[in-house]
Amino acid sequence: MAVMAGCLGLFGLVLWADSEVGWAIGTAASYVFLEIAYWAWERRRLVEARVVVGETGDRARLRLRHAGGRTTEHDPHQVVRVLVIHDNVSDSAKLRLRLRRKRPFFGRPGRPSVLTAWRKTCPGAHVNDRKAYWGMPGVPD
Structure with a gap:
């Protein structure tokens, strides 16, 4: 989970310089939120x-x-x-x-x-x- 969130965050930082990447950061944040919710449910x-x-x-x-x-x-x-x-x-x-x-x-x-x-x-x-x-x-x- 952390690796995937880190990769998505790095992808967002790379794209930050050229265009608006709010969607990439939002995607990474929503992915982390969904993984935490699934982990809490699976416990x-x-x-x-x-x-x-x-x-x-x-x-x-x-x-x-x-x-x-x-x-x-x-x-x-x-x-x-x-x-x-x-x-x-x-x-x-x-x-x-x-x-x-x-x-x-x-x-x-x-x-x-x-x-x-x-x-x-x-x-x-x-x-x-x-x-x-x-x-x-x-x-x-």
């Missing part, structure tokens, strides 16, 4: 959400692997809401997860998770599933 995306039992037989923990490569562990009692959205066309599902005092996390499409495991591990959470609101174009629902 909340999950690649994997797994319930793991501690090595010493402790309580189960919720391990979340984020799209950026970061892995975090949370107490299952912090989970407020779990929503699994089943795709109407393929055998996949998306996960929507909300922890107490945190922004919601969005899972990438993958295999549908078992709701009974979520209900057992996170007793205080509102666990639900639903079908997606959209269907395949041209096919009546």
